Amino acid sequence: MPSKRGYQRGPFRSQLGVLAGAGRLVFAQSQARTNIPMTSVNGPTPNDAQRPRRVADGASSPDAGDARRISDDRSFGASLGWTVLGTIIPGLGLVRGGRRIIGSILIALWVIVVGGVAGLWVTNRSLLTGVAANGDMLHALAIAMLVIAVFWVISIGATHLVLRPRGAGWGQRAAGAVVVGLLSFAIAAPLALGANVAVATADLLTVFGQTSTTTPTVDAVDPWKNKDRLNVLILGGDSGTGRSLKLGVRPDSVSVLSVDTHTGATSIFNLPRQTAKMPFPPDSKLYKYFPNGFYDGSNPLNQEYALNAIYNNVPHLVPKNILGNPSSLSTDAMKLSVGEALGLKIDYYVLVNMDGFRDIINAIGGITVNVNDRVPIGGKNASGTHPEVKPSGWIEIGPKQHMNGHDALWFARGRYHTTDYKRMARQRCVINAVIQQADPATILTKYQSLTKAAAQTMSTDVPANMLPALADLALNLKGKPIRSILLNQSVGFKTWDPDWDLVRRLVKKTLAEADKGATAKPSANPTATGTGTPTSSATSSPSPTASSTGKEKSANLDDECAYHPNK
Template structure:
């Protein structure tokens, strides 16, 4: 049993962006993928990059430093979830003991403590790496429900250089898939989170066995652009087998976005952890369909449902 008796394996997907004016890498995409090791049934949990007061597990030295969550004096931006990867190694070098990547281990602990589940492994991909991986699998197909900006900066008043136009079943190459996932101009973080989740689902759809075999060389080359992962090489074959199970299984998602129950500036982590526990419980969950913590089927939530422009 490559999974050591675990019913689920939890992999943290991180999208890293150095960006202009930034010190080191900030993980602007944070998605925990929880996979049933038998059936391949998968639930994705998307966390906002600006989530504050991230929790650390009680047995972590970081919990001793931040018992009330990750916060402190100074610029609030240094205490967002996306800053942990760079800030913890800078502020507390060596605090986690032997580590090949302190930033990654710190954000793994932050996600684990905040969601109340273990984080087994992580994969951190930079922007170029993401683009090349999508190109290596021949692109992805997504539904685009409203124009998505390419480049541009809303705060600085810099307009986009173009748009991905709305339409069903749009096949995107790596460049356009990258902007579909990360385009910010005229949209908010939560719209980006929805698109990122749909991007992951589209990659699952595109990565069929024939594609993986025929494009092996391109994938190996693109894989070199992955910044880091702590998945042991000996587990890679098991993950490949499990990925094929995931492709044929149900994929659901929970996006933690602003609602009457969730606010990224001061999250109710008891509710967050209860939501995660319910989403991973095999029995059908009860409750109203408009419950903000209710898992959604990835396919139906990524369906073509164009947004009507407001005048």
């Protein structure tokens, strides 16, 4: 007979069984309608394998399911399209592939960087140019660009893997790999090049920023805002082969490049290196020591008081700090004297060692010039007790000769059995060729070689923060005719007794002709007769009446440097 306890539990258990069975029936019907898998109270059902689960990054399981469904359902072509879009805007493809968190972070970073740079460019450009003029900031920028390149490439690969159909065949996988590789290269290469340019520019900045009391004060945002003309003294330094500029220099050539900062109209003026009685501005402290110009008072042919002697000799004849910074006294004296002689305010100087000139020409890919006279390579004229030294070779006459740095150097400086005036004419043609032929793409590809050569053999007082503005101005010069006038006896100029009032009138007239574009085009067939002559004679033959006519006209360097051989 059953116990009392067992007898009482029997009906209760039976009722619970009925209720549980009814509950399972209702839940099963609900599951059937909603297609939600049911788990038995006794363990998982076979459908439990389909239940969405948590993913590792804490995102809800539907995201992972979405990613799988997108990967399964989207075509291979569409996955490539979204990979391209994800390359342009990092993170966009990842959001599309269901990776919303990381994708949104990348998009936000992209918007911040691009928007921030664009905003600064519009509202505070001086901050960006300040970065370009700061060596430490440029090194930091280079590192940042490399880091960005790495993460951007990873983003491209991840985007394609998320969106690629799961059933893609080997052909599609190979094609996808090629596309990802090309897109990665398209992103990484410019960033790597940018990093290289940033490091090279940081090294180049060591040349700039020399303190001087003769440099102008300019607007940091727009340097040309209140400055209509830029005058740069260009000195060709001959300090000896392979010798540093810091060990001493003898200016072998003296030129001034004068540029209208708004139109790009450019003029070049050369002064013979042996010019005597170089003046100083009356308001300069140097005027007290040289009221009659740089002159010994008796012999205008004394080369210790010639133009090219100012650089080395003036610092030994006046107090070291007379102009402020003793280290810039040589170049400041040159700027003041040449500027007073031409009637121009010299803003900056650039001193290039001749060896450095050769390397710079090589770095820009060489230049092409017309050769109208045989030009010696090496050689020395007899002087005093020093015998004549024959040239080691010659640059022969011919049109459109492409020269490397070595030949261009001798084309500009060769003086064996020729005149200084012909040499100065060739130097103007070299400057014209560099301005007109320097290709930005070539310069960019050889930028590191160019900056290395410049850093080793060039000095200047141009501020580093002026470099972006000067680069824009240089582009404005391309294609513009350059004018010049040769200061020799044919225009009444005498190196031993210069008429500086005449020189200033000629300079002023040349600038006006350049501004008005009063240039004559080179003849259509300059080689037909072979007897053409430069607009401004490259010889020192005197023309006694020229200085009295007042009709001297500057030369268009395209004409002066055209092919008209002197045989």
